[in-house]
Amino acid sequence: MTMNLFRFSSPQTFYPLAGRLVPVFAVLAALSCIFGLYLGFFVAPSDAVQGEVYRIIFIHVPAAWMSMFIYVVMAFWSAIGLGLGTRLSFYMTRALAPTGALFCFIALWTGALWGRPTWGTYWVWDARLTSQLLLQFLYFGFIALTSAIEDPRRADKAGAIITLVGVINVPVIYFSVKWWNTLHQGASVSLTKAPSMATTMLLGMLVMAFATWFYSLAMSLYRVRGIILERERHTDWARQLISKGEPK
Amino acid sequence: MKARHKRFLLIGICMALLAGATALVLFAFNDNLMLFHTPSEVAAGKVPQGRAFKLGGMVLKGSFSREADGITTHFTLTDTAQNVPVLFRGALPDLFKEGKGAVAEGSLDAQGVFVATTILAKHDENYMPPPARDAIDKAHATERTLK
Numbered sequence: 001m002t003m004n005l006f007r008f009s010s011p012q013t014f015y016p017l018a019g020r021l022v023p024v025f026a027v028l029a030a031l032s033c034i035f036g037l038y039l040g041f042f043v044a045p046s047d048a049v050q051g052e053v054y055r056i057i058f059i060h061v062p063a064a065w066m067s068m069f070i071y072v073v074m075a076f077w078s079a080i081g082l083g084l085g086t087r088l089s090f091y092m093t094r095a096l097a098p099t100g101a102l103f104c105f106i107a108l109w110t111g112a113l114w115g116r117p118t119w120g121t122y123w124v125w126d127a128r129l130t131s132q133l134l135l136q137f138l139y140f141g142f143i144a145l146t147s148a149i150e151d152p153r154r155a156d157k158a159g160a161i162i163t164l165v166g167v168i169n170v171p172v173i174y175f176s177v178k179w180w181n182t183l184h185q186g187a188s189v190s191l192t193k194a195p196s197m198a199t200t201m202l203l204g205m206l207v208m209a210f211a212t213w214f215y216s217l218a219m220s221l222y223r224v225r226g227i228i229l230e231r232e233r234h235t236d237w238a239r240q241l242i243s244k245g246e247p248k
Numbered sequence: 249m250k251a252r253h254k255r256f257l258l259i260g261i262c263m264a265l266l267a268g269a270t271a272l273v274l275f276a277f278n279d280n281l282m283l284f285h286t287p288s289e290v291a292a293g294k295v296p297q298g299r300a301f302k303l304g305g306m307v308l309k310g311s312f313s314r315e316a317d318g319i320t321t322h323f324t325l326t327d328t329a330q331n332v333p334v335l336f337r338g339a340l341p342d343l344f345k346e347g348k349g350a351v352a353e354g355s356l357d358a359q360g361v362f363v364a365t366t367i368l369a370k371h372d373e374n375y376m377p378p379p380a381r382d383a384i385d386k387a388h389a390t391e392r393t394l395k
Contacts, residue, residue, distance in 0.1 A: 046378065048376050050375075117342060118342070120368045127283070165266060180281045182283050183370055186372075188375060196373050198377050201375050
């Protein structure tokens with residue numbers, strides 16, 4: 001039997017699938033978060049130069065990665081939505097935005113708290129910090145724009161365009177520490193070179209990265225179910241689910 | 249060509265044009281996107297005259313000294329090609345160290361000394377536990393004595 005993945009592009013078939021996946025990802029997120037934080041705060045050694053402050057990386061780095069990655073995923077769904085006209089793609093884009101904005105805020109906030117004791121300042125207008133702040137505004141802009149437009153289908157399109165325009169910023173954030181001189185250090189972990197950190201530190205960070213993945217999946221699927229019900233409320237199947245009171 | 253292929257092509261072309269435009273803008277503003285000037289730029293006179301700017305480099309080993317008042321410090325910032333002497337009165341960040349990166353904010357005086365009002369320590373991307381750091385330092389010391 002060949003499975004046709006495209007049938008899940010229909011909100012009606014995707015709704016129950018998302019419902020089954022949410023608890024799975026939520027449990028995985030909780031477990032990997034507990035394990036990752038345990039590794040980060042109890043197992044990993046302190047850093048030779050920074051002492052204990054460096055432990056912020058177990059939250060800061062995964063959050064920063066996720067804030068960029070979610071934006072790229074939003075851009076992907078926006079392009080699919082504009083190209084194929086699939087409603088569900090736009091729902092996914094809108095479901096992802098608050099989680100992306102949250103991770104972006106966490107990255108900026110923990111970075112500021114780390115910057116004070118290590119660099120000697122909470123904030124500096126270097127290319128990395130400024131482009132990450134721009135990402136925060138792009139998230140807020142997307143949420144504000146899509147909520148401000150009354151007609152949902154026009155809101156979808158406008159949101160998709162702003163997402164695609166803003167995605168140019170993501171490579172700029174990533175490469176900013178290479179292209180320009182910045183106060184922010186270069187990448188400790190990248191695909192092109194061996195990681196420049198001790199193994200247990202790296203492990204803790206990667207487990208936390210998985211935790212952010214699972215959390216984002218759980219939250220966006222949970223949120224997209226709400227959006228599906230709201231937007232499909234004119235259909236029979238959605239109306240039936242809503243009238244039952246407790247949508248499954 | 250189907251309608252959806254046309255739409256994807258349009259999206260692709262728009263994205264490529266947008267990326268190109270962004271690249272041109274970033275390229276044009278390249279100098280303004282740098283956080284700090286280097287000692288070589290100071291030597292070449294390519295720094296703002298008579299107003300504050302940021303100077304970044306490595307704190308030259310053996311250049312750090314503190315005056316008797318306890319808060320006035322002298323050190324040299326280097327990019328290995330050129331050196332700039334720096335004078336700073338105030339508290340240094342914890343990570344400030346000889347041989348490590350630092351960014352100073354201030355301006356050049358008539359004698360070519362950079363009078364800093366703020367010092368920021370630049371951290372590198374290496375994270376390791378203290379024993380590993382000790383081992384590396386020892387290895388470097390051995391290497392030096394063997395030379």
